[in-house]
Amino acid sequence: MTKVRRKWTRETDSLIFERGASRNVIITLEPAGLVGFRLKGTRKTYSLTADKCYMMALKASIMHERKEKSKRKMSARRGLIF
Numbered sequence: 001m002t003k004v005r006r007k008w009t010r011e012t013d014s015l016i017f018e019r020g021a022s023r024n025v026i027i028t029l030e031p032a033g034l035v036g037f038r039l040k041g042t043r044k045t046y047s048l049t050a051d052k053c054y055m056m057a058l059k060a061s062i063m064h065e066r067k068e069k070s071k072r073k074m075s076a077r078r079g080l081i082f
Contacts, residue, residue: 003031004029004030004031005031006031007028007029007030007031008028008029009026009027009028009029010026010027010028011024011025011026011040012024012025012026012027016039018039018042021041023039023040023041023042024039024040025037025038025039025040026038026039026040028045030047033049033050033051034047034048034049034050035047035048035049035050035053
């Protein structure tokens, strides 16, 4: 895998509504292992380390799986099938 040696910035298709407009999310990869997030047309960047981003994504995935499992379990108790 190629290492990040310079700053890379990309615009996503994800939209967030803020300050009266829908704005695209801009993601920046930096060589120090930082991932920056900001909204298009704004200056404020929120940064996380790459390992923290990974852990957050992992936890979100696990919570989603647990919620789905619980939903299936509850529907089975009620006699519903999904």
